[in-house]
Amino acid sequence: MNYPHLFVGIDVSKLKHDIAIMNESKKLVSKQLVIQDSFEGYQYFSNTLNKLSKKFKTGKFHIGMEATGDYWKNLYYFLKNHSDLFIVTVINPVCTYNFAKTELRRAKTDPIDAKDIAKFMVEKRPETSVDRPHIFENIRDIDRQIYLIKKQQTMITNKLRIELGKVAPEIERAIKSLQGQQILALLAKYPTALDVKNASLEELADIRYGKYQWRLPENFIKKIKTISQNSIAHKHGPGAGFVVQSLIQRLSQSQLEVQHLKQQLVELYHYVKEHESILATIPGITKETAIALEAYIGDVYQFPNAKKFIAYFGMNPTVNMSGKSKRKSYLQKKGNPIVRHKLFMATMCILSKHIEPFFPYYKRLVDSGKPKLVAVVATMRKLLRIIYFLLKNHENFNPKISK
16 A cells, blocks of 8 residues: 555654654554654664655655754754655644644543644644754854843842842942942952941052943942941951852853853854844844844744734733633733743833834823733734834834834
8 A cells, every 4th residue: 555645743752752653544554663862763763764665655754743842853853854755844732732632632641642743744734844044043042041141140139139238238229230340340349338338449449340441430439438338237257248259250250151142142143144133123122132033033934924923922812702701811922931021121122212113002002091011012012013024024124114
């Protein structure tokens, strides 16, 4: 019997992969496989498919796998580059989860999941995944690392505030941001209020900070010196400021690491594109944020319209309505949370600068009675819609056209 097309479902995990191979009638054409996540396992899987190709005169294998963390990527690129017989598709786990629910499964195991993915491939025939240059994946990984480091910076800063409350509460209360280079440079040398009090103005003026080793401003020195004169700090004696200095060292190192990674991110982008990112033409979106957004978006042409694009990032409202009952609408939030965070921060920056057409749109919603957060989220959707338009038409941002 000949099967011109066979459908393969792969349930991906860290150390092994369960595989089911079906024909168009949803019948297994071989025993289910379990391969190790290794070159030998991949080679065995490829050889098995080649044997089935000869046995059933198969011209194409439609292979589907879920986007499970990063575990799928090694196998995906191996199959993608190994043979023209393999048409590989990465599937959103939400799609296969909802599809499997229609089967009314009472059990959930890796072999069963592999069969469900194979059935999904038979019924839905999803399009093959489109790859972009590997550099964009590298950019995404760098940006994720920056995101994680910044979360750690927040934790360190919170701990630093607690420690300063013990040794220099007046400084902790007076400084709005403890991540500034001036205050970090000062506290690195004089970590307690008593240290600052005992230091002379000349010693404080000798402190250098920043890339170009600037001096601390005179008014800044006098302010810190004044508030440290009558400190209520209870922690004194040798070693009182060691924890503060340790936290400052970690914070300073992480800031340098973020700066280095951002530089690498920009350099990688220019490997594939000579010009700056189109998204950077939107006021309020930095060059690094624009590059990262492009990397997360991928091929914009995979989205037939702006609604699909917005839904991909989980920014579309959904409403549950049945009969007379209607639940409150809410965001699906199915997309990448890092992208939503970037969009939120970019939107807040755009609104603070009163950039058109975003700010008038936001103000109109607030004036009509919408809560501010609801208006911000609506503005985020408008931003996504404009981003879609810019990328698809290869045009720079123009507030008049974007209205």
